[in-house]
Structure formats: C-alpha cells, structure tokens
Amino acid sequence: GQNIDQPTEMTATEGAIVQINCTYQTSGFNGLFWYQQHAGEAPTFLSYNVLDGLEEKGRFSSFLSRSKGYSYLLLKELQMKDSASYLCAVNSNSGYALNFGKGTSLLVTP
Amino acid sequence: DGGITQSPKYLFRKEGQNVTLSCEQNLNHDAMYWYRQDPGQGLRLIYYSQIVNDFQKGDIAEGYSVSREKKESFPLTVTSAQKNPTAFYLCASSNRDSLNTIYFGEGSWLTVV
Numbered sequence: 186g187q188n189i190d191q192p193t194e195m196t197a198t199e200g201a202i203v204q205i206n207c208t209y210q211t212s213g214f215n216g217l218f219w220y221q222q223h224a225g226e227a228p229t230f231l232s233y234n235v236l237d238g239l240e241e242k243g244r245f246s247s248f249l250s251r252s253k254g255y256s257y258l259l260l261k262e263l264q265m266k267d268s269a270s271y272l273c274a275v276n277s278n279s280g281y282a283l284n285f286g287k288g289t290s291l292l293v294t295p
Numbered sequence: 296d297g298g299i300t301q302s303p304k305y306l307f308r309k310e311g312q313n314v315t316l317s318c319e320q321n322l323n324h325d326a327m328y329w330y331r332q333d334p335g336q337g338l339r340l341i342y343y344s345q346i347v348n349d350f351q352k353g354d355i356a357e358g359y360s361v362s363r364e365k366k367e368s369f370p371l372t373v374t375s376a377q378k379n380p381t382a383f384y385l386c387a388s389s390n391r392d393s394l395n396t397i398y399f400g401e402g403s404w405l406t407v408v
Contacts, residue, residue, distance in 0.1 A: 274338075
C-alpha cells in the first residue's frame with residue numbers, strides 16, 4: 186500500500202521560516218510533489234523533486250531524500266496569504282496518478 | 296487560455312439519483328484524473344485515464360463511473376450506489392512532457408439533499 190504522512194497543523198509567524206515535513210512509504214517512486222490549497226479552491230503546483238537534494242524556487246524550497254523516504258517544504262519570509270493547506274504527493278508508478286497525503290494546514294499569524 | 300474546466304461548480308443531488316460532473320481540458324494532456332476530497336482530508340483517487348477509450352479504477356471507484364471517448368473530456372458519474380457522495384470533486388490532467396505534473400480544475404461541490 187501507499188503511506189504518506191505529514192503533520193496535520195502548524196502555526197508560524199509572519200516573516201518567519203517554516204518547514205513542513207513529509208514521509209512516505211510507497212511501492213515505487215517516480216517523483217514527489219508539493220501543492221498549495223486554499224480553502225474551497227483547487228490545489229496549485231508548488232514543486233517537484235525526483236532526485237535527492239534541494240530545489241529552490243523563490244520563497245519556497247523543497248528537499249528530497251529517497252533513501253529516507255523523506256521530503257520537506259521550506260517556506261521563507263512568511264506572508265499572511267501563505268495560510269493554506271500544503272499537500273505532499275508521490276507518483277509511485279501506478280500510471281501517472283499521484284497519491285496524496287492528508288495535507289498540513291498552515292496558519293500564519295501576525 | 297489553456298486549462299481545465301469543470302462544471303457545474305455546485306450541484307445538489309437527491310438520494311437515489313445519478314449525477315454527472317463534466318471535465319474538459321484544452322491542454323492536450325494524455326492523462327486525466329478524478330479525485331475526491333472530504334473536509335479536512337487529502338485527495339483520494341477515484342478513476343484515471345492514460346489514453347482515450349481506456350481508464351483504470353483508483354482507490355475509491357465503487358459507486359462511480361467514467362468514460363473517455365475524447366482526449367479532451369473525462370466526465371464522472373456519481374451513481375446512486377455511492378452512499379456518501381457529498382464531497383469536493385477535483386478533475387485533473389497531466390502529460391509526460393510536464394514531468395507528469397498534475398494540474399487541477401476548479402472543482403465541483405456535490406451535496407446530497
């Protein structure tokens with residue numbers, strides 16, 4: 186089966202840095218994705234990792250360690266609009282479909 | 296503009312009725328998907344299709360049906376056999392050329408009344 190775990194909720198302060206962790210145990214691995222989802226809206230693509238290491242894109246960075254089955258999403262210079270749910274998803278070779286974790290609800294406070 | 300269009304945005308269903316959610320994409324993507332999201336939960340895969348006239352069951356296919364007669368279209372029917380259909384439904388598509396990144400439509404809210 187597929188098992189993707191992330192914390193349910195996190196709170197951070199505006200301007201700070203927050204790290205959202207994701208661990209996975211899947212039958213195969215063909216890439217890990219991070220999506221942002223605001224309440225009542227569709228998820229939007231943030232990042233993709235298939236090789237070990239850090240991918241940086243503006244204020245957001247994503248890290249992958251395949252041997253540890255571990256990833257994190259790093260958000261810098263937090264803004265109030267970053268309050269959202271962050272979904273970790275793995276492509277485990279079952280076609281192209283992604284398996285999603287339950288998401289981490291991030292609240293950014295003033 | 297290219298994108299994925301879902302309709303309707305909001306739909307109410309009486310118990311015992313079948314309803315169909317529409318999904319159209321003009322991104323020329325080969326693969327299309329249907330996910331279901333319940334409040335506070337992650338996305339669960341209902342069905343997916345990698346090519347026209349072919350589709351596969353996902354993790355929670357019972358009570359749902361799909362068709363893929365055209366590359367652009369992947370409608371989802373929620374049948375009366377689906378006992379708890381109230382949820383947020385998301386259609387998505389992807390292509391090998393985009394590293395299999397999945398792009399989502401705006402979603403459809405289905406409520407049983």
